Amino acid sequence: MILDLQQFISSERPRWDEFETLLKQIEEDPDLNLSLEQARRFHYLYDRAASDLLRVSTFASSPEILHYLESLVARAYGEIHETREPRRRFIFWHWFSQQIPQTFRRHLTAFWCSVALTLLGVIFGAGILYVDPTAKETLLPFSHLQGKPSERVAEEEQNKGHQLEGKKAGFAGFLMTHNIRVALFTLALGMTYGIGTVVMLFYNGVILGAVSFDYIQDGQTRFLIGWLLPHGSIEIPSVIIAGQAGFVLAGALIGSRKRMTLLDRLASVRNDLVTLIGGFCLLLVWAGIIEAFFSQYHEPVLPYGVKIGFGLLELVLLCGYLSFSGRKNRPQNTSP
Amino acid sequence: MILNLSGRKTLQIQTPEGVVFNLTVAGLFTRFLAWIVDGVAIMTASSIIGTCTRFLAIISPDFANALFIILYAVISVGYGIFTEWRWRGQSWGKRLLRLRVIDASGLKLQLSQIIIRNLLRPVDLLPACYLLGGIFSFWNRRGQRLGDLAANTVVVSIPDTLVLNTQSLKEAKYNSFRDYPHLESRLRQRVKPVEAAVALDAILRRDEISLEARIELFRQIAAHFRSLVSFEDKVEEMITDEQFVRNVVASIYRQTNSRQTPVSF
Known part of the structure; x- marks a missing residue:
């Protein structure tokens, strides 16, 4: 049997048009709430279109109608059959004080892996410079780090922070956006089964280790800590958290939870990844502001003790925040 | 895949x-x-x-x-x-x-x-x-x-908005198959939707096909439909393979049209 297409279309088309109009309204306004009557009508029209699709695919062979009805049914299917819990209204304070630290603690193994790789890089960077001081040119391809540390310290202290006069906001903007890009890239490389994330974390560690060794060896430890700690106490953990997120992604890809499919594993970590991304982006914005407006001032303008104290305070607060914040109200059903 | x-x-x-x-x-x-x-x-x-x-x-x-x-x-x-x-x-x-x-x-x-x-x-x-x-x-x-x-x-x-082109075909000539309603019914029973679609497509795209290829294409399609339902010889002899296919498609897709307004593709 073959369907009489013309009669079929002329009788059904008004309902398809009505269905399409309603669908368009829903699609164009994500906050639209249908009344009970409208919802019933929408469901009826969906059933009708689904039944028409079944008839067309069984009794007729008109690719245009088939595609059209498939598209209509597909668009409405998501609206009608969505059973996942809708995301609650975003409350910044709840997200910041509870969701971020809870999510961070849920994936502590990934975090420690990230820390270990960075430390390994630090040891490697320092070790290379200890064995072969000429490797500095290769390891640190930044002009401001090429010279002798004591000379740079003298220059910085003489400048009294004037070198960035009238450029601090721009510098802060550059630091924020650059560091966020690097952190996002470190996370995204989790899709290479974590290999890219390992490389990025190790490389960051190598640079940090080489710079630290260079300054310590030249007797500039106080300057180094005073320079790095105010922003580094936030910036370095942020990149490590980005690495943690990368490993969470890689873990879902590799499949440590054998009984779940790949798609289920990826779906189970998706919200956590978004939370971690939000977390490290926020921290990097703060680190950018501190680096541009605070870290660049040295003695005699700003005593190193104050800078180190400020950096340590930030570090303690960060550790406390990530370790204890949101513990009391932790939800019972954490992600599998 | x-x-x-x-x-x-x-x-x-x-x-x-x-x-x-x-x-x-x-x-x-x-x-x-x-x-x-x-x-x-x-x-x-x-x-x-x-x-x-x-x-x-x-x-x-x-x-x-x-x-x-x-x-x-x-x-x-x-x-x-x-x-x-x-x-x-x-x-x-x-x-x-x-x-x-x-x-x-x-x-x-x-x-x-x-x-x-x-x-x-x-x-x-x-x-x-x-x-x-x-x-x-x-x-x-x-x-x-x-x-x-x-x-x-x-x-x-996303597919384009529904535009049907069966309307674009002129309904002018007499469809000789209408004289044999029992054979038309058998045709509708036996022809699968995908076969009807192939025939319709061939008609819609006839001008894109070279003359030799078109003659051969319609010969093959007509032969297939003839193998499904056999009309009287005089009906088949009077029309070309292409017209035969057009009549088949018209019979299938326009089954509700009355005999007073015979149609043909």
Whole structure:
């Protein structure tokens, strides 16, 4: 049997048009709430279109109608059959004080892996410079780090922070956006089964280790800590958290939870990844502001003790925040 | 890998009611064009911001510079997230090229999916111009790039608004098959929808086919229909193979037309 297409279309088309109009309204306004009557009508029209699709695919062979009805049914299917819990209204304070630290603690193994790789890089960077001081040119391809540390310290202290006069906001903007890009890239490389994330974390560690060794060896430890700690106490953990997120992604890809499919594993970590991304982006914005407006001032303008104290305070607060914040109200059903 | 008749990848979804629908997965080239359109949109937005911040620079060049750097980064990263969330899986480029990002299981697209697919873009871009993402997408049965895989999303083509072209065929001549209603009924019973579609397609596209190929094509199609239902010799002798096929198609698709208004394709 073959369907009489013309009669079929002329009788059904008004309902398809009505269905399409309603669908368009829903699609164009994500906050639209249908009344009970409208919802019933929408469901009826969906059933009708689904039944028409079944008839067309069984009794007729008109690719245009088939595609059209498939598209209509597909668009409405998501609206009608969505059973996942809708995301609650975003409350910044709840997200910041509870969701971020809870999510961070849920994936502590990934975090420690990230820390270990960075430390390994630090040891490697320092070790290379200890064995072969000429490797500095290769390891640190930044002009401001090429010279002798004591000379740079003298220059910085003489400048009294004037070198960035009238450029601090721009510098802060550059630091924020650059560091966020690097952190996002470190996370995204989790899709290479974590290999890219390992490389990025190790490389960051190598640079940090080489710079630290260079300054310590030249007797500039106080300057180094005073320079790095105010922003580094936030910036370095942020990149490590980005690495943690990368490993969470890689873990879902590799499949440590054998009984779940790949798609289920990826779906189970998706919200956590978004939370971690939000977390490290926020921290990097703060680190950018501190680096541009605070870290660049040295003695005699700003005593190193104050800078180190400020950096340590930030570090303690960060550790406390990530370790204890949101513990009391932790939800019972954490992600599998 | 599921391919449709035109050889393109399709995403097949079965609803709880048992209805199966197929969506055509967007081709690599179309997606690339959409990406270029989006790139142009981002560049345009950035140049507008650049112009605005230049005015701001009169008051504070440093602040204007910072604002430009931050806004440019926000737009280049946030453009895809914002537009795809606002327009249910469509950016400017996708709207223009009739593409849409959907959840791979057909459900409603969630914000976390949009964020993940957009923020994992840098790895798809490696080493340049979407090479890694393109290669992965080419081999993936759903045409997903790495970001799509992580977000469980698929980019599909949206079919054009329904335009039926059976009306475009003139109904002028007499259909001799109408004199044999029992044979017409048998024809409708025996001809499968896909066979009818082939015949209809052949008629609609006859002018695109060379004369020799057309004669051969209609000979084969007519022979197939003749093997299904045998009309009287005098009916078959009076008409060409092409007319025979036209009569078959008219009988199948226009079964409700009365004999007082005989039709023929």
